[in-house]
Amino acid sequence: QSALTQPPSASGSPGQSVTISCIGTSSDIGGYNFVSWYQQHPGKVPKVMIYEVSQRPSGVPDRFFGSKSGNTASLTVSGLQAEDEADYYCSSYADNNNLVFGGGTKVTVL
Amino acid sequence: QLQLQESGPGLVKPSETLSLTCTVSGVSISSSNYYWGWIRQPPGKGLEWIGSIFYSGNNYSKPSHPSLKSRVTISVDTSKNQFSLRLNSVTAADTAVFYCAGVRRFADYVSSWGQGTLVTVSS
Numbered sequence: 001q002s003a004l005t006q007p008p009s010a011s012g013s014p015g016q017s018v019t020i021s022c023i024g025t026s027s028d029i030g031g032y033n034f035v036s037w038y039q040q041h042p043g044k045v046p047k048v049m050i051y052e053v054s055q056r057p058s059g060v061p062d063r064f065f066g067s068k069s070g071n072t073a074s075l076t077v078s079g080l081q082a083e084d085e086a087d088y089y090c091s092s093y094a095d096n097n098n099l100v101f102g103g104g105t106k107v108t109v110l
Numbered sequence: 111q112l113q114l115q116e117s118g119p120g121l122v123k124p125s126e127t128l129s130l131t132c133t134v135s136g137v138s139i140s141s142s143n144y145y146w147g148w149i150r151q152p153p154g155k156g157l158e159w160i161g162s163i164f165y166s167g168n169n170y171s172k173p174s175h176p177s178l179k180s181r182v183t184i185s186v187d188t189s190k191n192q193f194s195l196r197l198n199s200v201t202a203a204d205t206a207v208f209y210c211a212g213v214r215r216f217a218d219y220v221s222s223w224g225q226g227t228l229v230t231v232s233s
Contacts, residue, residue, distance in 0.1 A: 003156075036219035038157075045209070045226060046157065051219035089157050093218035097145050097162045104156040 004102035022090030030071035034093035132210030
């Protein structure tokens, strides 16, 4: 099972939007609606921001939006804030209670 | 509230076996709502799924790298509300922060993470 493909970096100015792509295959993203996104600040534990493609856990701002088309999932962060600067990882269910992660995208708020 | 805590040696010699235990609290490890996983993160790198186990013992260890799959064993001890990871024949490339995780079943996302433990492979 290969890792999902994410761009290594993305950036935007405060108030702008940034979209991160996550490319998989029909065996993971394309086969299941179980895509999740995690935010990780330096030295911290990852935190789930989106699950089941577009669901936000309680407490996650609605500035975070997830979507999926075919084998590609996306995370859009609108109204960028300084606190959004972090690494973001996508994940998908693969099979047999296994997940696969993307390589991570570093989001910089300019 | 589900909480997880990793424990185990922080230093392992090359060619030896890395052993970590995750203690689950706040939820029974026998809950049908979760399966239990291990994830690692080498210094400065991304997250890597190692494998998972359900309380019944079904082991679906399927790491991303084939070389990892043959070296991984995951087990569960329901009497102690714990699950464990063994990774044998370690090399310096196995140096990482290891996280144990509670994966929400039927939604398949990590809802709870342990704090992570750094394991260094060095002589």
